[in-house]
Amino acid sequence: MTAAARLADIRHRIARAERTAGRPAGSVTLVAVSKTFGADDVRDVIAAGQRVFGENRVQEAQAKWPHLKAETDGIELHLIGPLQSNKTAEAVALFDVIHTVDRDKIAAAIAAEGVKQGRLPRLFVQVNTGLEEQKAGIDPREAAAFVERCRTEHGLAIEGLMCIPPAEDAPGPHFALLAKLGKDVGVSGLSMGMSSDFEIAIGLGATHVRVGSALFGGRG
Numbered sequence: 001m002t003a004a005a006r007l008a009d010i011r012h013r014i015a016r017a018e019r020t021a022g023r024p025a026g027s028v029t030l031v032a033v034s035k036t037f038g039a040d041d042v043r044d045v046i047a048a049g050q051r052v053f054g055e056n057r058v059q060e061a062q063a064k065w066p067h068l069k070a071e072t073d074g075i076e077l078h079l080i081g082p083l084q085s086n087k088t089a090e091a092v093a094l095f096d097v098i099h100t101v102d103r104d105k106i107a108a109a110i111a112a113e114g115v116k117q118g119r120l121p122r123l124f125v126q127v128n129t130g131l132e133e134q135k136a137g138i139d140p141r142e143a144a145a146f147v148e149r150c151r152t153e154h155g156l157a158i159e160g161l162m163c164i165p166p167a168e169d170a171p172g173p174h175f176a177l178l179a180k181l182g183k184d185v186g187v188s189g190l191s192m193g194m195s196s197d198f199e200i201a202i203g204l205g206a207t208h209v210r211v212g213s214a215l216f217g218g219r220g
Ligand SMILES: *Cc1c(COP(=O)(O)O)cnc(C)c1O
Pocket: 033, 035, 056, 080, 081, 164, 194, 195, 196, 210, 211, 212, 213, 214
């Protein structure tokens, strides 16, 4: 299958899941996760019409995206992987959306860079819904207070919440928890769902699905 055919298939499945859930057409944004794939693979997907992309490492994105962005109008780049505070300046300069705000130190660093650079990405707070020790994200019990501190102490608007359910769990309860937390804290964005479960996520309210392997092929 070509990149264009895979993209058409995923868009079709997103549209069908929107209809099934009784949600308006176009309410879900596809974030095409291009991590580990080279510029030529990305160009095929851009040529097929995709403009919103996700990367999980700042350094890899810096090597790949400045020229891809310069080549094409309307690219929107999302950081979906953990952000270290020593990479904040680069991340604020390159990304249009950051999905992984999860602690005060990072929120403060993003706010400071926003002032310095006169540019602030849109922001999502990552929630560790499975309470996994090795996984980034704020404890769900602390999410509401953290979002409030982002707003009042750091002066940051938060657009939504993001989660990555534990690989061994059924994803539905994690997506439902994220949706409930989003409602509680008053944000409209929900970044949830990947190649294997994006239709379930759309059924539970996802506004952004992050799809890599189903679009680009296996990462080997
Ligand atoms: C890699 C990655 C994805 C995409 O995963 P696929 O299973 O390839 O669709 C989504 N979200 C995050 C945070 C990732 O790191």
